[in-house]
Amino acid sequence: MKRLTFYVVALHSLFLGIVIANAKTLAVEVGNQKRETASVSPSVSIPMSSPLPLSKVWVINNQKSQHQSFIWVQDTKKTGQQPFLLIAKDSEKPDKDKPEKPDEKPDSTSKPSKKDDLEDFNEVIKDTQKQQGLFTLYRNKDENKIYLEIKPEQLNKNFLATATLESGIGEAGIYSGMPLQDFLFYFQQVDKKLNFVVRNVNFRTREGDPQARSLARSFSDSVLYSIEIKSIHPQRKSILIDLSDLLLTDLAGLTSSLGLPGSADESYFGNAKVFPQNVEIESVMNFSGSSSDDEDEEDSDQTLGFISVPDSRGFTLRVHYSLSQLPNNNYQPRLADDRIGYFITAYQDLSNDERKEPFVRYINRWHLEKQDPNAPISPPKKPIVFWIDNAVPLEYRSAITEGVLMWNKAFEAAGFKDAIQVKQMPDNAKWEPADIRYNTIRWINTIDGYFAMGPSRVNPLTGEILNASILVDASFIRALKSEYRQIIQPNENERQTRTSLTAFMHNRLLCANGLEANKNQTKRKLFAKHLSKLAGEYDLCYGMEAANQFAFGSLAIRLLQPAPPSSEQVKNYIHQYLRLIIAHEVGHTLGLRHNFRGSTMLTPEQLNNTDITRNRGLVSSVMDYIPPNIAPQDQKQGDYFPQMVGPYDDWAIQYGYTQFPATTPVAEKPFLNKIAEKSDQPELTYATDEDMYDLDPTADAWDNSNNVLLYSRWQLENARIMWDRLNKRPPMDGDSYSDMREQFGTVLGNYFQNIYYATKYIGGQSFYRVHPSEKQQKLPFKAVPVEKQRQALALLQKYIFAEDAFNFSPDLLNKLAPSRWRHWGSSPRIGRLDYPIHDLVLFMQSLVLWDLLSGxxxxxxxxxxxxxxxxxxxxxxxxxxxxxxxxxxxxxxxxxxxxxxxxxxxxxxxxxxxxxxxxxxxxxxxxxxxxxxxxxxxxxxxxxxxxxxxxxxxxxxxxxxxxxxxxxxxxxxxxxx
Ligand SMILES: [Zn+2]
Incomplete structure (x- = not known):
């Protein structure tokens, strides 16, 4: 008999699947979602790198809509690069006449064969309002028509298209501000059609290489749409198209992601604005759950089951499109180095067979130029400006500003003064946050609790970052004010399949597997798949676990101090954390990847020495996932969170942004190498997402100090004190027993997390990204000293296996009552209500034991x-x-x-x-x-x-x-x- 002992009650669930799959039913099913268990073999696959499935995009061809399969291109080599669509099979390509070389001038086919079939230009634009800019728009609001005029010289030229979800439903990843799709595209005329073609930037060769022809034949660009040309201007020869053929057809692929058709009849244009370098257009799409012609349809359920919309059979989404010119500046791409963590734009260079390495890798970074190239420190010609959305509550604006400006210290190391600036979006601003000309920090509302991410838009040819936005979820802030829920959540599946501890913890700490869709679940999972990519690249998961970490910290402050904290203290704690989160996200938008060694700079004791932490920093990098620093009982508490970016951050910015007297990327190499060579300094060590699946106790999320074992022991002791005080102290203001249950679970979650860090010592080793050289003594692998391994085993014995490891007071256990509210958004647990202490303890012990004795x-x-x-x-x-x-x-x-x-x-x-x-x-x-x-x-x-x-x-x-x-x-x- 299946016992439903463990209901997953994390409402902000780590697993998107739970919310999606069960929102419409009672909580009974919730524990049963399936999850892929990561294999324990040495080659643990990185879930976020797994190829996304074929999704489908509507292709408008010959006035008929037809399905065409596309692949969402994604691999870790391009982490940070925006997703691109590739056509799955290119045998039926309609564009036989396309130029062999991308940069070739439009050939003879660009002339219309017979003018007579086209409509009269002036007739088409009659009764429209004209807006001139990058392209000319003609709009007829009454008829919901927008015509786009393309000059002949604009054909076959690269433009950037980005699609952003302007309004969402605040649930299941459909959030306002989510980046949907970016591509480099060009317009190509083929007879009376205009093709919208997505450029394949993954393979390149030098100009004049005869291989360019073979390249064009071998690796295809993708024709996304083929649009009927409405008219051609008799004198200007410019081409007029009906923009609804392009933008009201879900270019962003949203419908396929949702698995629902969006009917063009029900879509219309919102705002449309034209500027010299960009066009900003909003399309409003009405979704209904009526039908879907997915052939692999298994799910008879016609509704999406969202709980935040009044009736989930229908809802409206606004998609914001930006079509923009690629910047025409003297930007010089910068070569990447694997010792320093930048997002990368890579392509295969086929022009030189002698190179050992087919890939050319550029870091993603902004185009910064010194005003005065000779000054050691100069303001940039054009600073990076972040606008704080006017929807951000006033009380949080200062923390956000400080978090952004933290990076100016790092830019000074690279020779720039005030490289980053913050401005406030006026209340009466005429522009929208999704406008590509503005970098924004947006305030959004969701019900499932993701809260911050920092996506950016990149020129896929050069790696130049063109635009960035940071999303902060208001529900995170709400979570900060009350306690948040976290409980160890074993489910039936995990217990039956002997989930590995690593997979189990990564689900929780990184939600890497948790977002992975499950084949036999609903079509909405397609969207989850897309999300899992976003989660990997844009920190969706950071937000989820960050809220838990934050809750643990604020609970610790309340329980470990002799007296409850003052409201000033609480405010300060929130301020520090929000500031750190923003600094982390801004770091991503500057091109930086995670550095999970960021927290290993100081000894546990130094963490509470403010002389050190306020001068050198608390961490070497804010690009780590940093837990609140909690002191043991016999030490004075230091800073909870870092106040400044660390030495690694300074160094990474130095690598990416220092200007060198070199005119080509290759000529910069000696300068870059000089910087990168310092990577063997302990405070500059770097380990990122794909490195932490190894058994390395020095590289993990949410761990702390250069002696994780000692720091973790402090936390385990703290947890015991917290449980004791939770039981003995009078309940805090307004706390119910269900609050107490959540607090108990929050502490237990943290307890187990620290146990997990200790297990990484046994058989553990550290991996360093060092290059061989004469003066380099360090080897890539270094085993954990045997003494440390023995200490870790002793710690596990004491805190997980020993008879008194879990000496909970019976009183405390009898106080842990679940919440009984039942209404939308709150499902009371049914079945067993009391705390299943035996099962829970045994589950934790078994996880550790299985892992220590795993093959x-x-x-x-x-x-x-x-x-x-x-x-x-x-x-x-x-x-x-x-x-x-x-x-x-x-x-x-x-x-x-x-x-x-x-x-x-x-x-x-x-x-x-x-x-x-x-x-x-x-x-x-x-x-x-x-x-x-x-x-x-x-x-x-x-x-x-x-x-x-x-x-x-x-x-x-x-x-x-x-x-x-x-x-x-x-x-x-x-x-x-
Ligand atoms: Zn991050």
């Missing part, structure tokens, strides 16, 4: 014995021995004549025997040596079991049954491989 970990340990001196290695026998002694202490070192084993301990002991038995019976893959050791350990244990006696029936039965089980396992016929 992957044991193989690593074996290899490390080979790669290091024996005395510097934690051997497999030592690991088995330590675990057996810790888990079976009562039997192996009995105190007195009879023994008693408590219920929590009986649970983990059974689990231990079960795990070893599976090794012996070859049900789990482990190295042969480990299997033999498991057999040996079980034999030893069974001998000891013969010698102990128990009085109480629980223990008696437990001992007898275990003895019997081990005997059966040892006697079982040997199963071959």
């Amino acid at each position: 992957d970990r044991l193989s690593r340990l074996k290899d490390m014995e080979f790669k290091n001196k024996a005395e510097n290695s934690l051997t497999l026998p030592e690991l088995f021995d330590t675990l057996q002694n810790g888990i079976w202490t009562e039997v192996l070192k009995p105190e007195g004549k009879t023994i008693t084993i408590s219920s929590l301990r009986r649970g983990i002991q059974r689990q231990y025997v079960e795990t070893l038995s599976e090794m012996v019976l070859r049900k789990q893959y482990v190295p042969e040596d480990a299997r033999t050791l498991a057999w040996y350990k079980l034999k030893q244990l069974s001998e000891k079991l013969d010698n102990v006696r128990a009085e109480d029936e629980y223990t008696k039965a437990h001992l007898l049954e275990t003895r019997d089980r081990i005997k059966k396992v040892l006697d079982a016929p040997l199963q071959g491989n």
Whole structure:
């Protein structure tokens, strides 16, 4: 029987799937969402890099709409680059006449064959209002028509199109301000059609290379639309098209992502404005859940089941399009270096066969030029300006401003003064935040609690960042003011499939797998897939876990201090955190990737020394995911969050933005190398998203200090104090028992997180991105010292396996009542209401045990014995021995004549025997040596079991049954491989 013991109650759920799949039903189903469990093999795949499935885009061809398959191009090499569409099969390409080389002048086909078929130019634009700029627009508001005039010299020229969701529904990733789709495109005339073609920028060669022809044949640009030309101006020869053919047809691919057709009849234009370098147009799309012709339709459910819209069968979305010219400046791309974390624009250079490396990689960065090129420090000709959306509440504007301006310190290291500026969007502003000319910090509202991300728009040819926006979700701020929910959430699936600890924690800390769609779930999952990409690139998940971390910190302040914090203290705490979040997101918009070693600069003790933290910084990089710094009870609390960007940030900006006297990217290399060479300095070390799937205790999200083990032990001790005070102190103002349950869960979540960090020491090693050179002594891999591994094992014994590891007071457990509100947005749990303490503790213990004895970990340990001196290695026998002694202490070192084993301990002991038995019976893959050791350990244990006696029936039965089980396992016929 399936017990529904663990309902997932995280309303801001880490798993998009939960909200989507179950919003329309009661919470019963919630625990059952399936998740891919990351394999424990050494080559753990990075979920966010997995290719997105074929999605479909409407292609308008010959006035008929037809489906055409496209691939959302995505790979980690291009992290940070905007998504591009590639046509899935290019056999049926309609554009045989397209020029062989992208830059060729329009050929003869650009002349209209017969003018007579076209309408009269003046007739078409009759009764329209004309707006001139990059393109000329003619608008007839009454008829909902916009015509676009394209000059002949604009054909075959690159333009950038970006689509942004201007208004969302505040749920399931459909948020206002979400970037939807960017592409580099050109207009191409083919007879009486105008093709809207997306440029393939992934393969390039030098000008004049004959291979350009083969390139054009081999790698196709993608014709997204083929539009009927309305008219051609008799004198100007410019081309007129009906823009609704292009923009009211869901160019952004939103409908396919949602799996719903958006009917063009129900779409119309909102604002449309033209400027010299860009055109800003809004299209309003009405969605209805009526029908869908997805052939792989499995889902008979016609409604989307959103809970934030009054009737989810229909809703309206506004999509903002920007068509803009690529900047015509003297921007020089800058080559990337793998020791410094920038988002990258890469292409394959086919012009030189002798290069070892086919890829050319540019960092993404802004075009900054010194006003005075000779001054050591100069203001830029054009600073990077961020506008604070006029919807941002007044009380948060100063924190946001400070967070943005933090980066000016780093730019000074690169020779720029006041490189970044902040301006306030006026209340009566005539422009919209999605306008590509403005970098904005927008305020949005969602119900599922993602809160901040920093997407940017990049020229895919050069890596030049053209525009950036930061989204801050107001619900995050709401969460800051009340406690947020976090509980360890095992579900049936995780327990049955033995989810690896790493996968389990990454789901929670990074939501990497959690957003992965599941094949047999609904079409809305398509959108989740798109989201998972955004999550990887734009920090959707940061927001979710950041809210939890924040809640833990504010709870810690309340419970660990002798007196409740003043409102000033609370305000200050919020201010510090919001400022940090903004600094992190701004860092992304400057081109920087995560650096999960950012928190490893200081020792745990130094973290609370404000002389150090306010001069050198609390962290080496704000591009880490940084938890609130909480001091142990016997130390004075220092700063909770960093006040400044750190040395790594300064250095990275120096690499990306310092101006060099070099006129080509290659000529900059010696200058760049000089900067990058410093990467072996401890405060400049860098490890990013794809590095943290290894067992490296120095590179993880939300951990802290250069001695994570010690810092984590402090937090584990803090957690015990917090539980105690939660129970003993009178409830805080207005707190209900369900609040208390959430607070208990918040602490438990943090407790387990620190346990997880400790497990990374065992068999762990650090990976450094160093290059070989004469003066470089450091090697890429460095094992965790054996002493540290032993300490980690001792810590796990004390805080997770020991008899008194979870000594909760019965009173406290009986206070943990769930919320009983039932209405939209709040589903009360049904079934078991009290706290399932045994199952929860056993689940946590089992996760750790499985992971320590997983095939992957044991193989690593074996290899490390080979790669290091024996005395510097934690051997497999030592690991088995330590675990057996810790888990079976009562039997192996009995105190007195009879023994008693408590219920929590009986649970983990059974689990231990079960795990070893599976090794012996070859049900789990482990190295042969480990299997033999498991057999040996079980034999030893069974001998000891013969010698102990128990009085109480629980223990008696437990001992007898275990003895019997081990005997059966040892006697079982040997199963071959
Ligand atoms: Zn981030």
